[in-house]
Structure formats: C-alpha cells, structure tokens
Amino acid sequence: MKILVTVKEVATVEDEFEIEGTAIADQYLGADLNEWDDYAVEEAVQLQEAGLADEVVTVTIGPEDCEQTIRQALAKGADRAIRVWDDALEDVDVLDVGAKTDILEAVVEDEDPDLILTGVQSGDDSWGATGVALAEDLGFEWAAVVNHLEHDLEDGVASVRRELEGGVEELTDVELPAVLTIQTGINEPRYASLRGIRQAQRKPLDVQGLGDLGVDAAAVEGAVTLTEMYEPESESDVTVWEGGAEDTAGQLAELLREKGVAP
Amino acid sequence: MTSVLAITDHRRGELRDISYEIITAGRELADETGGDLHLAVISGTVDEFAEKLDRDGVDAIHTVDYGEEFNHGVYSQAVTQLYDELAPQYVLAPNSVNGLDYAPAVANELDLPIVTDAVGLETDGDTLAVTREMFGGKVETTTELEGEAIVTIRSAEWPVAEGTGDAAIDAFDVEIDEGALGSTVTGFEEVGGGDVDISEADVLVSVGRGIEEEDNIPIIEELADALDATVSSSRPIVDNGWLPKNRQVGQSGKVVTPDVYIAIGISGAVQHVAGMKGSDTIVAINTDPNAPIMDIADYAIHDDLFDVIPALTEAFQ
Ligand SMILES: Cc1cc2nc3c(=O)[nH]c(=O)nc-3n(C[C@H](O)[C@H](O)[C@H](O)COP(=O)(O)OP(=O)(O)OC[C@H]3O[C@@H](n4cnc5c(N)ncnc54)[C@H](O)[C@@H]3O)c2cc1C
Numbered sequence: 001m002k003i004l005v006t007v008k009e010v011a012t013v014e015d016e017f018e019i020e021g022t023a024i025a026d027q028y029l030g031a032d033l034n035e036w037d038d039y040a041v042e043e044a045v046q047l048q049e050a051g052l053a054d055e056v057v058t059v060t061i062g063p064e065d066c067e068q069t070i071r072q073a074l075a076k077g078a079d080r081a082i083r084v085w086d087d088a089l090e091d092v093d094v095l096d097v098g099a100k101t102d103i104l105e106a107v108v109e110d111e112d113p114d115l116i117l118t119g120v121q122s123g124d125d126s127w128g129a130t131g132v133a134l135a136e137d138l139g140f141e142w143a144a145v146v147n148h149l150e151h152d153l154e155d156g157v158a159s160v161r162r163e164l165e166g167g168v169e170e171l172t173d174v175e176l177p178a179v180l181t182i183q184t185g186i187n188e189p190r191y192a193s194l195r196g197i198r199q200a201q202r203k204p205l206d207v208q209g210l211g212d213l214g215v216d217a218a219a220v221e222g223a224v225t226l227t228e229m230y231e232p233e234s235e236s237d238v239t240v241w242e243g244g245a246e247d248t249a250g251q252l253a254e255l256l257r258e259k260g261v262a263p
Numbered sequence: 264m265t266s267v268l269a270i271t272d273h274r275r276g277e278l279r280d281i282s283y284e285i286i287t288a289g290r291e292l293a294d295e296t297g298g299d300l301h302l303a304v305i306s307g308t309v310d311e312f313a314e315k316l317d318r319d320g321v322d323a324i325h326t327v328d329y330g331e332e333f334n335h336g337v338y339s340q341a342v343t344q345l346y347d348e349l350a351p352q353y354v355l356a357p358n359s360v361n362g363l364d365y366a367p368a369v370a371n372e373l374d375l376p377i378v379t380d381a382v383g384l385e386t387d388g389d390t391l392a393v394t395r396e397m398f399g400g401k402v403e404t405t406t407e408l409e410g411e412a413i414v415t416i417r418s419a420e421w422p423v424a425e426g427t428g429d430a431a432i433d434a435f436d437v438e439i440d441e442g443a444l445g446s447t448v449t450g451f452e453e454v455g456g457g458d459v460d461i462s463e464a465d466v467l468v469s470v471g472r473g474i475e476e477e478d479n480i481p482i483i484e485e486l487a488d489a490l491d492a493t494v495s496s497s498r499p500i501v502d503n504g505w506l507p508k509n510r511q512v513g514q515s516g517k518v519v520t521p522d523v524y525i526a527i528g529i530s531g532a533v534q535h536v537a538g539m540k541g542s543d544t545i546v547a548i549n550t551d552p553n554a555p556i557m558d559i560a561d562y563a564i565h566d567d568l569f570d571v572i573p574a575l576t577e578a579f580q
Contacts, residue, residue, distance in 0.1 A: 011398070012398075013398045013401055013402075015550065015551040015552075015553060015554075016553070017401075019402065022404070024398075024402065094406060096376060096377075097367060097370070097376075097377050097379075098370075098371070098374075098376060098377075101371060123398075123399065124397060124398055125397050126379075126380065126396075126397065126399075127379050128358075128363050128379050128380065129363065129366070129367035129370075129377055129379050129415075130367070131367075132363065132364060132365070132366075132367040132368050133367035133368065133370060133371040133377070135368070135445075136339070136367070136368035136371040136372055137371050141445045141446055142335075142364075142368075142445065142446070143364070143446055144335075144360065144363050144364040145360045145363065145364070159449075161452075162360065162364070163360065163515050164274070164360045164361070164515070165359065165360060165514050165515060166514075166515070166517075166518070167453060167454050167455040167508075167515065167516060167517060168274070168451055168452070168453055168454075169451065169452050169453075169454055170333075170448055170450075170451055171448070171449045171450040171451070171452065172446050172447065172448050172449065173446065173447045173449055174445075174446045175446075184498065184499070184502045185498070185501065185502035188503070188504065222376070223376035223408050223409075223410075223412075224376055224378060224406045224407070224408045225406065225407050225408070226404055226405070226406050227392070227405045227406065227407050228404060228405035229397070229402050229403070229404045229405075230402065230403055230404075231401075231402060231403070231553070232396070232400070232402070232403045232555075232558070234557065234558050235558065236557060236558045236559065236560065238547075238557055238558075238560045238561060238562065238563050239561065239562045239563070240552075240562075240563045240564075240565060241562065241563070241564050244570075245566055245567070245570035245571045245574050246574050248564040248566060248571060249564075249571050249572075249574035249575040249577075249578055250574075250578060252525075252546060252562070252564065252571075252575055253575060253578040253579065255544075255546070255562060256466075256490065256523065256579075259522060259523055259544065261466050261490055261491075261492070261522075261523060262489065262490045262491050262492075262579050
C-alpha cells in the first residue's frame with residue numbers, strides 16, 4: 001500500500017507584528033511544519049512500521065524555501081517527497097481550495113496512492129477544506145476530522161473515528177482508496193532522530209512544475225482574492241494589571257479572595 | 264427567486280444552535296441580494312425540525328427525509344440536487360465538523376468557490392466579501408469573490424433567529440445513489456468521562472501550550488490545590504497526553520461555566536473559546552498582549568506564567 005501525505009509549511013507570526021498591505025511584514029514571520037500535517041505524517045509512518053504501507057510519499061505545494069520543512073517530514077520517516085512550484089504560483093496571494101485541489105489531483109494521478117492523509121486544517125489560513133474537496137475530485141471515499149484509525153485496514157476498509165463537537169465521536173467505515181483528514185491527538189508525533197535527519201538529506205525530493213503535472217497555469221488563479229488584512233478591533237474592556245509578577249499575582253489573589261475563592 | 268440556500272445542522276434528534284444562527288446570516292445576505300432565503304433540513308425527523316426552523320425571515324424550508332443521522336454522501340447529494348433545482352446565488356453551511364465533511368465536496372462537485380469559517384458576510388449583489396481570521400485569530404482578513412459561492416459560517420457569530428415565520432415547507436424529492444454514499448457511519452460514542460467533571464467546577468485553573476513541558480504541569484496543580492480549584496486545559500495539553508481527555512475545554516472538549524476561569528498560557532483560539540466564554544470572570548495570564556484570549560478576558564496579566572503562577576500559589580499558602 002502506498003500512502004500520500006500532504007505536508008504544508010505554514011507561516012508563524014511573532015507576538016508583535018506589523019501588516020503591510022494584505023500580508024504580515026516578512027521580518028515577523030517564521031515557518032514551521034503545519035501542526036495537523038505532523039500528525040498525518042506520524043500516522044503514515046506508523047502504518048508503514050506496522051507493515052501495512054510499503055511507501056510513504058509527501059507532497060507539498062511551496063517554494064524552495066520550504067525544503068527544510070519537507071526534510072523534517074522525511075526525517076520522521078517518509079520515504080520521498082514531491083514539491084510542486086511554479087512561477088505562476090509566485091504572485092498568487094490566496095491559493096484557494098479549488099486551485100490546491102487541481103494541483104494535488106494531478107500529483108495523485110501520477111502517484112496512484114491507496115490512502116491520502118491530510119491535516120484537518122493549516123495553522124495559518126485554516127481553510128480546512130482541501131482534503132474533502134480532493135477526495136470528491138478523485139472519486140475517493142473520505143472522512144474529515146479523524147482522531148483514530150484502526151491499523152488493520154481489514155479488507156481494504158479503514159475504520160475511523162471522527163471527532164465531533166462536545167466530546168462525541170462518530171465511528172465510520174471508509175473503503176480505500178480514501179482521503180482522511182487527520183486531527184491532532186490521533187498519535188504522538190515523534191521528534192526526528194539524528195539518524196533520521198542525516199538520512200533525510202539523502203532521500204529523494206522531486207520538484208515538479210505545473211507543466212510537468214499537466215495543470216493549466218490558469219487553474220492557480222483561483223476564484224478568491226485577499227483584499228484586506230488588519231488586526232481585529234478589540235471590543236474588550238479587560239483590566240490589565242501592571243507591575244512585576246509579585247504585584248500582579250497579588251492583585252489576582254485579591255480578586256480571587258473577593259470572589260470567595262480558597263481560604 | 265432563491266438567493267440563499269442555508270443548510271441546517273442537527274445531531275441525535277436535536278437541531279444545533281448554528282441552525283438558527285445560519286438563518287440570521289442567510290436573511291442578511293438574502294436582503295442584500297434582494298432574494299429569498301431557503302433552508303434545507305436533511306435526515307432525521309425533518310418535519311419536526313422544519314416546524315422549529317420556521318422562524319422570522321425564512322421563505323421556504325425543504326425537507327429531505329432520508330436516513331436518521333448525518334451521512335456526508337446523503338448531504339452532498341441532497342445539497343447538489345437542491346442547488347440544481349433552486350439555483351441560489353449563495354449556499355451557506357455550518358463550519359461544523361460535519362459541515363466540513365460535505366461542504367468542500369459540494370463545492371468541488373458544483374465547481375463553486377468555497378470560503379470557510381466566515382465571521383462576516385457582505386455583498387452588493389455581485390461581489391461577496393467574506394471576513395475571516397488567519398493565524399489563529401491574530402489577524403482578520405477580507406476575501407472577495409464574484410458570482411456564486413458556498414460559504415461555511417462560524418458558530419456563535421450571528422444571533423439566533425427568533426419569532427415564528429410562515430415559510431412554505433415542502434418535501435424535497437431527492438434521489439440518493441446508495442452506492443455513492445462514500446462512507447458508512449456505524450455508531451457514536453461519548454468520550455472524555457471519568458473521575459472529574461470540569462463542567463461542574465466553580466473555579467478552573469486552565470493550562471495551555473505556554474506551559475511548554477509535561478514536567479511543568481505540577482506548578483499548575485499546586486496552584487489549583489492552593490485555590491481548592493480544578494485543573495482544566497486547552498487541547499494541545501490533552502493531545503500530548505499530559506492531562507486526560509476529560510480536562511479539555513472547548514469545541515471538541517467540554518463546555519464550562521465556572522465563576523472564575525484562569526487561562527494560563529492559552530492563546531484563545533476560537534475552538535477553545537467556544538468552551539469557556541460563558542465563564543463568569545475570565546482571567547488571562549499570557550506573555551502576548553495581543554493574544555485573542557485578551558478579547559474575552561475580564562482581567563489580564565501580560566507576563567511570564569513561570570513568574571506569576573508560583574507567586575500566586577505562594578499568596579495562598
Ligand atoms: C476541529 C478542531 C477542534 C478543536 N477543538 C479544540 C478544543 O476543544 N479545545 C481547544 O483548546 N482547542 C481545540 N482546537 C485547537 C485550537 O485550534 C488551538 O490549536 C488550541 O486551542 C491552542 O491551544 P493553546 O492556546 O494552549 O496553544 P497556543 O495557541 O500555542 O497558545 C499558547 C499561548 O501561550 C502563551 N505563552 C507562551 N509561553 C508563555 C509563558 N511563559 N507565559 C505565559 N504565556 C505564555 C503564548 O503567548 C500563546 O498565546 C481544535 C481545533 C480544531 C481544528
């Protein structure tokens with residue numbers, strides 16, 4: 001069985017930042033492996049360790065800069081990686097769900113995986129929709145927000161739990177080939193070992209352009225444009241206690257005593 | 264003329280709040296486009312649901328009597344067929360776990376753009392402007408699109424629609440291809456029970472990722488002991504196995520309403536806030552003065568928890 005995992009490098013923002021136009025100014029941005037994708041990679045690697053998967057391949061849409069993040073996934077045990085990038089993607093400010101789906105669909109057609117794992121959402125733009133849209137596009141079965149996957153995959157069926165709101169889980173059977181969007185907490189993502197990090201340097205990382213995949217450059221323009229970005233106006237009337245930790249803790253202690261908390 | 268088709272949400276025989284909120288959002292949008300608001304209620308006791316959903320501003324309700332509980336295949340097929348029949352300009356769906364299990368599929372099937380987790384909507388009839396958040400609520404954005412679209416809306420952003428309406432209620436004749444349902448729901452299970460019920464606590468000392476390591480959890484427990492309070496947490500603490508699932512506050516955890524909620528090293532992501540915003544008094548301790556939790560906190564300390572918490576514990580010992 002072959003597993004394809006979508007891996008995204010997400011932008012992280014410092015506590016204090018400035019906005020320039022419709023983006024956060026570069027100097028306040030960092031980069032990291034998307035939290036949800038980390039769990040997806042771990043799940044795939046565990047399926048491989050359980051002897052169920054022969055190969056775990058990652059796919060990332062992103063510029064060369066994000067190869068460090070891709071290597072992180074390789075260091076955790078993925079076998080090889082595909083990175084899709086193109087000049088046409090350079091100026092796109094929102095890569096919307098439809099555009100991502102078109103690109104990923106082309107990769108899936110080349111790779112022909114039995115199982116696709118994506119994160120539930122990405123930590124930066126949090127669309128939360130790509131996995132399900134991709135499944136529909138491919139005619140695969142799917143399940144969104146999966147926090148448990150039975151590892152026997154008996155008769156090509158994945159028995160999963162979907163985590164609904166309010167502590168209720170839905171038990172669902174999904175036939176392969178399928179797309180599962182993976183929720184945090186499904187497993188314990190490993191740290192990459194030193195050996196893993198060394199090996200990751202030698203694992204294949206294949207770069208594909210839109211032309212290589214047969215995707216029309218017009219597809220990436222998408223239907224959605226980002227027109228504004230701003231800091232949300234705070235409606236709060238929060239009382240901020242000032243001073244050193246002793247002082248602020250003292251003020252909080254006073255409030256708690258007023259409220260009748262503790263002795 | 265249908266301009267908005269809004270899909271309602273229910274689970275285990277109960278309509279969920281978002282079903283009444285989506286009426287408000289849908290009505291606003293329908294007014295801006297000068298069209299009608301149609302609702303769909305799919306699966307379960309649809310006639311009973313339809314009666315409850317018939318609130319002020321709803322023009323028509325389409326019931327799809329097929330199956331008991333949510334199945335994404337039934338929803339996808341029903342919404343697609345309703346779209347073909349009614350030709351709405353906008354389809355609204357809840358940004359719930361189930362909404363996200365079918366809305367993207369419908370968008371793809373119908374070749375419509377999808378924008379998820381909207382907190383605001385505005386249209387001049389042609390261009391739809393959707394307000395949404397990025398980076399866990401640190402910034403707000405406006406995204407625009409032309410023409411038809413499907414939008415999922417965040418819960419608790421629009422008020423619940425009130426007042427009885429006089430909507431036309433009709434049974435929509437849906438044709439479900441059983442072979443294409445795409446998954447089989449086999450049951451439900453409640454999780455996160457156990458020894459402590461945080462939803463009963465008067466005082467919660469709640470810890471988030473700011474605590475950094477499992478080895479640091481005891482400083483939170485010591486504070487809770489000193490205050491005779493209960494320890495709860497945000498999701499990552501439970502994901503890491505540092506506290507059991509029954510301690511998790513939020514959308515996929517427990518809803519809590521204590522007299523005092525002390526949020527320590529918790530950013531206040533929407534899914535967390537969903538579980539604790541009803542607390543009487545909210546205190547936030549966070550190094551980041553711009554963390555979204557500050558928007559709902561009554562009192563705040565912008566400082567390092569590793570300095571503040573021991574000092575607070577000491578004040579009570
Ligand atoms: C479908 C779905 C369901 C979800 N359900 C839930 C849910 O039920 N409950 C839930 O909580 N989350 C839930 N989440 C996850 C949610 O989106 C956030 O990822 C999570 O709430 C973040 O937890 P946090 O605030 O502890 O961590 P972070 O967002 O990482 O915030 C940590 C905070 O600690 C502060 N900090 C760091 N160091 C210190 C220090 N030394 N002193 C003081 N402050 C410090 C930082 O400034 C930051 O604000 C869900 C997500 C999805 C997609």
